[in-house]
Amino acid sequence: MANTLTDQLHSFIEYLQIEKQYSTYTFEQYRHDIEDFYVFMKEQGLRSLEEVEYFDARLYLTGLHEKQLMRASISKKISSLRSFYRFLNREEQLDTNPFSFVNLPKKEQRLPKFFYxxxxxxxxxxxxxxxxxxxxxxxxxxxxxxxxxxxxxxxxxxxxxxxxxxxxxxxxxxxxxxxxxxxxxxxxxxxxxxxxxxxxxxxxxxxxxxxxxxxxxxxxxxxxxxxxxxxxxxxxxxxxxxxxxxxxxxxxxxxxxxxxxxxxxxxxxxxxxxxxxxxxxxxxxxxxxxxxxxxxxxx
Incomplete structure (x- = not known):
């Protein structure tokens, strides 16, 4: 289990580095978000990403809210996982994406500050x-x-x-x-x-x-x-x-x-x-x- 999860994460980070050309800071944020989810999987007895279902994704989202994280932080974590699954779908390693239908918390609409x-x-x-x-x-x-x-x-x-x-x-x-x-x-x-x-x-x-x-x-x-x-x-x-x-x-x-x-x-x-x-x-x-x-x- 551990090797498979590690390999999948490693492949995704390589994709972000080479194909997407994201900065070190950005792909390390993705890594952190996904590793957090791996901790959740272990707590729930989920041995592979294939076992994760929509109910599990909702449960993870509920846990993030209970930790009283800011809406922007929660949205970022869910978006990271959605992108991770989408990548694995593209690589034909997985058939489903349990985060596809998870609703992200609405962002506060703030007008950017500017000078007259x-x-x-x-x-x-x-x-x-x-x-x-x-x-x-x-x-x-x-x-x-x-x-x-x-x-x-x-x-x-x-x-x-x-x-x-x-x-x-x-x-x-x-x-x-x-x-x-x-x-x-x-x-x-x-x-x-x-x-x-x-x-x-x-x-x-x-x-x-x-x-x-x-x-x-x-x-x-x-x-x-x-x-x-x-x-x-x-x-x-x-x-x-x-x-x-x-x-x-x-x-x-x-x-x-x-x-x-x-x-x-x-x-x-x-x-x-x-x-x-x-x-x-x-x-x-x-x-x-x-x-x-x-x-x-x-x-």
């Missing part, structure tokens, strides 16, 4: 300065807001990925998927100033091709970028907390509010599923008011 255009302007003004780090920080902010890339994608950006002539960057996203993202004139000016004036002095004697570097000359990490953004907020004296993902939300929201179609925004964000982009279809109260005043005959 006036707030972005205040933050941009806080980026102004003549020091090497000021020039770098403005380039980071302009690029994050101007492209909507993830903080990890920003940290991993290499000099060869930046095409100033075409005003595009080559971004390596989740699952090593690549996409080209355009950037505007403001981001281009900020990047040009940073790469020509600031980066050569910051990098010192080190030799690497990371676009953004820290004050010691090493490649800037995602954590380092978060700290920079927090300092910009402090300098701007805004009460709102900032995160790189909040700038991503703002990028998408401002595009949609100004008439961009959802498919284009999906492509720019690197979302594989349109449903991940649909969360940004909310509009601000200001935008609703402007639309109403502009188009309603009795406004």
């Amino acid at each position: 255009e006036e707030e972005i302007q205040v933050l941009l003004e806080a980026c102004n300065g003549d020091s090497l780090l000021d020039i770098r920080n403005k380039a980071i902010f302009e690029l994050l807001y101007g492209t909507g890339i993830r903080v990890s994608e920003c940290a991993n950006l290499q000099l060869k990925d930046v095409d100033m002539a075409l005003s595009t960057i080559l971004v390596k996203g989740k699952g090593n998927k690549e996409r080209y993202v355009p950037f505007g004139s403001f981001a281009q000016d900020a990047l040009t100033a940073y790469i020509n004036q600031s980066r050569p002095s910051l990098i010192k004697e080190q030799s690497h091709s990371a676009v953004f570097v820290n004050h010691r000359g090493g490649a800037l990490t995602p954590r380092g970028i978060r700290l920079i953004l927090n300092k910009i907020v402090e300098k701007a004296s805004l009460t709102a907390k900032i995160s790189p993902h909040m700038l991503r939300h703002t990028f998408a929201t401002h595009l949609l509010n100004n008439g961009a179609d959802m498919r284009t925004v999906q492509e720019l964000l690197g979302h594989s599923d349109l449903s991940a982009t649909q969360v940004y279809t909310h509009v601000t109260k200001d935008q609703l008011r402007k639309t109403y005043l502009a188009h309603h005959p009795r406004a």
